Amino acid sequence: MVEDILVLKNVTKSIGERNILTDVSFTLKKGETLGYLGPNGAGKTTTIRIILDLLKPTSGNAFLFDKKASEADRRRVGVVLENAGFYDNLSAEVNLSYYSRIYNIRDKEGRVKELLEFMNLWDRRNDKVGTFSKGMRQKLAIAKSLLHDPELLIFDEITSGLDPEARIIVREAIMKLENLEKTILLSSHDLEEIQKIATQIIILKKGRIIVNDSLGNLRSRHNVPLFEVSVDKLAVTEKILSRLGFVSDFKAATANRLLITLKSYENAPDLLEVLIKEGVKVFSSSIIQSSLEEVYLDIIREDKKKVEAAVDVTK
Numbered sequence: 001m002v003e004d005i006l007v008l009k010n011v012t013k014s015i016g017e018r019n020i021l022t023d024v025s026f027t028l029k030k031g032e033t034l035g036y037l038g039p040n041g042a043g044k045t046t047t048i049r050i051i052l053d054l055l056k057p058t059s060g061n062a063f064l065f066d067k068k069a070s071e072a073d074r075r076r077v078g079v080v081l082e083n084a085g086f087y088d089n090l091s092a093e094v095n096l097s098y099y100s101r102i103y104n105i106r107d108k109e110g111r112v113k114e115l116l117e118f119m120n121l122w123d124r125r126n127d128k129v130g131t132f133s134k135g136m137r138q139k140l141a142i143a144k145s146l147l148h149d150p151e152l153l154i155f156d157e158i159t160s161g162l163d164p165e166a167r168i169i170v171r172e173a174i175m176k177l178e179n180l181e182k183t184i185l186l187s188s189h190d191l192e193e194i195q196k197i198a199t200q201i202i203i204l205k206k207g208r209i210i211v212n213d214s215l216g217n218l219r220s221r222h223n224v225p226l227f228e229v230s231v232d233k234l235a236v237t238e239k240i241l242s243r244l245g246f247v248s249d250f251k252a253a254t255a256n257r258l259l260i261t262l263k264s265y266e267n268a269p270d271l272l273e274v275l276i277k278e279g280v281k282v283f284s285s286s287i288i289q290s291s292l293e294e295v296y297l298d299i300i301r302e303d304k305k306k307v308e309a310a311v312d313v314t315k
């Protein structure tokens with residue numbers, strides 16, 4: 001059985017009259033990467049602060065490695081929150097060395113070097129952190145979070161404000177961590193990023209979980225089944241498509257490429273069979289996956305409809 005690394009059970013947080021989190025429950029198993037999504041103010045950072053025992057829930061509990069957040073072994077967790085604390089007038093290397101002493105790491109010098117290299121900061125190791133750009137600080141913060149080789153990593157909006165190159169570096173770093181079987185919770189607004197990295201998706205809205213599923217399931221449930229073919233005879237193909245019941249829509253993308261909306265992905269082989277039987281040469285064909293952005297917008301739309309319907313019933 002795969003070990004549960006992080007479990008939230010009915011976590012609720014109210015501040016004054018305001019419900020910031022309501023009944024938030026989820027489990028993160030060893031090796032999973034969770035994309036924790038939601039609009040500004042949805043409660044992502046609040047959830048993370050509760051997991052780290054920086055904030056007490058009003059009711060419910062967070063458990064890390066089978067222990068309550070307040071009793072969990074924090075050495076097994078690596079964290080990057082907004083505004084990581086560094087000594088601005090000390091160099092990157094000295095900063096990491098300082099934290100490696102706090103964590104009491106064995107080969108301090110070797111580990112600091114390894115991580116500065118891992119995050120492409122080795123050339124800047126002697127520069128004061130105060131002179132670092134936002135992206136460089138962020139990379140250093142990731143290096144710091146990895147010093148003690150934690151099993152669970154929690155990153156709160158780790159790539160916001162980074163340039164495309166830094167984003168790719170950070171993304172690749174996270175992927176390397178996945179290969180090391182780390183368990184990762186990643187809050188983000190960057191869906192493009194999340195769909196490349198995360199396996200599980202939670203969407204939070206006004207402090208409640210509206211979706212908790214694997215990316216694969218979400219894609220197939222909220223997917224528009226798109227299929228692309230490149231053919232020799234466009235006009236003939238269009239004629240055939242217009243009489244097929246399982247084709248809901250189609251449009252020509254170029255002189256020999258067509259984008260076809262199917263009723264279901266399962267119709268893709270049937271479509272190919274018909275085309276070939278009718279003498280159309282098919283040079284290539286591929287299923288087009290919906291992006292997480294399309295999935296996310298579809299979920300938000302669906303949720304809005306649900307809320308409106310609920311309001312209607314109470315009228």
Ligand SMILES: Nc1ncnc2c1ncn2[C@@H]1O[C@H](COP(=O)(O)OP(=O)(O)OP(=O)(O)O)[C@@H](O)[C@H]1O
Pocket residue numbers: 015020038039040041042043044045046047
């Ligand atoms: N100490 C506090 N006192 C009062 N309200 C708070 C406090 N901390 C957070 N909140 C409120 O809780 C809600 C959730 O905030 P949180 O920072 O968790 O959102 P978030 O999902 O991380 O948003 P963002 O994407 O902008 O980072 C917000 O409405 C925020 O104003």
Ligand SMILES: [Mg+2]
Pocket residue numbers: 044045046156
């Ligand atoms: Mg936040």
